Amino acid sequence: MKIKNRSVSDRIYLTFVYVVLSLLCASIVLPMMQVLTVSVSPVEVINSYGFHLFPTRFDFSGYREVFRNSLIWTAYGNTIFRTVLGTALTVLLTFMGAYPLSKKSLPHRPFWTALIVFTMFFSGGLIPSYMLIKNLGLMNSVWSLVLPGAVSVFLLLIVRNFISALPESLEESAKIDGAGELYILWKIIMPLSMPILATVSLYSAVGHWNAWFDSMLYIRDEHKQVLQLILRKIVIEGTIDPAAGGGTDLIEKPVNSESMKMATLVVSILPIICVYPFLQKYFVKGTMLGSVKG
Amino acid sequence: MTKKRIGKRLAGLAAAGLLTGVLSACGGGDAGKEAEASDPSKPVELDWLGYNSYAQPDPNADIVKMVEEKFNAKFNIWYVDAQQWNDQVNVKFAAGEIPDVLQIREQIPKYVANGILAEISEDDIRKYAPTYAKVIDDYDASLWNTVKYEGKIYGLPSINLNGDYPQAMIWRKDWLDKVGIDKIPETLDEFETALKKFRNEDPDGNGKKDTYGMSDYALRYIMGAYGMPADQANYVLKDGKIEFAAVQPEMKEALALLNKWYKEELIDPEFITGENTGGYWADSQAFYNNRIGLTGNGMFYHWRNELFGDGDEGGGQYQNFKKAQPDGEIAFGVPPVGPDGQSGAPQWGVNSVPLGITPKAAEDPRKVQTILTMLETSFTDYDYYTTVLRGEEGVDWKEETDGSVIAIKDPNDANASFKRGAQVFNMMENPEFGKKASKQLYAFGDSVKTKGYPPVVVPAVDSLSQYSGNLGKLQQETYMKIIIGEQPVDSFDAFAKSFMDNGGSQVEKDVNEAYQEMLGK
16 A cells, blocks of 8 residues: 555665565575474475475374483473573673773773773683683583673673663762662662663573583583583484494484474474564664664 | 693693694603502592493493493593584593593594503503404404504504495385396496386386486496495505595596486486485485485495384385385395496495593503403403493393394383493494394395495595595586586596695505505505
8 A cells, every 4th residue: 555655766675675575584484384394294204305394294203202302301491591590690790790881980991891892802712711611610510601601792882882871860860869879770770771681681591592512512411411402413313424434333223203303493492482572672672772872 | 640731731732733743742751650550459440431422321320330340440431422522522632631441533643642542552452352352353454554553553443343234225126127127237237227217117107207217326336336436535445555536547437427327317317416305314315206216325224125023114214215105115236247347335344433542541550451351341241242232131122032132112212221321331343242133134234245345444644634625525526517417528537637636646645655654564
């Protein structure tokens, strides 16, 4: 309807936008449909040619396998635990670090800021990090997953900029009414910063949910490993020709079926898919709020 | 103490040059070596990484306890992800965490230079593990050469029994019947006739000309008819000299034939992306879907079509095939015989991942002795071997009346037996016991065994790891282009030259030197 009233160039532009968006959408939805279909299909359907976008025959053996695999559920618990703990820590530390840096009255403020920003560009590297974690005694514990990345400089700077943009008069008026520094922080600044903190927690939660490399390095016990690592293991298994590695293989070694692999994928992405639509508005809002304002 | 010292030294260097050969330079000053046996009254403590680590074993599992008691040892079993072994293990090594026993999945010279591997004296091996040593001697004495570096033994060679069997060439038996061929093709001419009929006589009977003869898995068998299956940067031994298979003039003839077959549409044009379109590596979707009638990347146990009693459905790939084509039949083929009478299937070779001990273990004679005794026991004591390999009788496996061992599948957890401690202490495969436990299966394997080309056993050289990626890519691209006719067959000579110029000559020179050294000449 509306499109009619617009100029030709606008219409061309909009058509172009919608075509690109539809293609983008299809490129995301189609693989999802394939995964869903394969996860509920019997092996002869999976091995047949063509796309499998709609299930033709059903076989839930993949899901049965997944639900029997206790390791997946333990890993699930670990991932949820690290996500909650890690996100809470990140929000708390980022906020408490950003607030003083946003104060012009902080002595040597440029120095402290530069010191923190420095770490954004230089890091110790893999092996020094590993040794650090090891010598701190964090190996094989959830702390090795949440502490190293607890404060992200990037997020810290976003929060700092956000707080700087809050009107100073708010604080002044609170001071006149007799509020102390901590009271101002928790009762004035914190509630006003909610949008940016939501963004920070979302970034951090998604990061924790998807992380696996740290778990591979630092966690020795299989039952302490995170979901993504277990997932990776299940999905890769069996695709590599042992001839290439020269490994020994038990002939009767059980092989994960494709439907089980895809079922695992579905089970593990489902929660984040359910949560995402409700959170994504914060993403949009938060990034906008973090940028230069008014 | 020692562990820390090695650790610091390693870590510093690793940070600088990430595990290069530099370490040997400063590794020499190890004067104060505390070579003394640990207190014999206490169990000997071993950091154990000498297994596949498919899943994490429970340290209190019965099998672990049994082995600990039997050898008066205490194990600290490391668990690393089997699919990311090198990534994980290299970081640990660089940080100074080194086990006592490990599978050697890297090149031995590299590990030796970095102080990860210690020499194992041949006297010790022969003294504490005589049966094992004899099995290796009898099976293939050249296996000892694979673990030697500068004349010293740095690992315990192991045998992959399945590598003794070439890969299986599989025909669609029902298609052969349909087009009126009652004998399994044996020569290149007979192959050509059969493949032509597959293409032109509608063997799947759907009225459409949508079938082909073969796809990419069978290519290497055709090359085998000309003397060697060229695959990326693999070697071939010619008159005592190691050369690259890819550049041999015989391969030009093979490519000419394949190009002719491609033009006649005997080869599925989709061979470029492969007949396996996902899933387990031995699957061939093109074969399952009536597209081709000849395949061959799996092993005899993948395609086993002889059923052992009730409830047995055959090999995994045979089952998948039957599910896709309930009326289809397969037959095991033989690699085609070429113009000069040569033939052979690709083969993995018996050489498997060797087991090594680290300087930490070598310092303590008791550790060395325990490790070798454990190895010896798994070569002399069948019950012990079966238990450490397969788990507990009645829980993880049961014995049939003929003595073959059948795995009991745990309905709740596919990895249950690994968790109960199976496949942790078996150290390596014992071919004799392996055949005994799977009598029927190997009898079947023997019945369909064909001629094969096992890989040439040579030491790894640095230049190969440097160039093999590009060389392999060059080989695959050129071969493919010649087969589909994008390049003329005569361009093979230019390819051979460019292959040798771009690192091939360098690798060939290095590997021949190393080979002569390995042979002790």
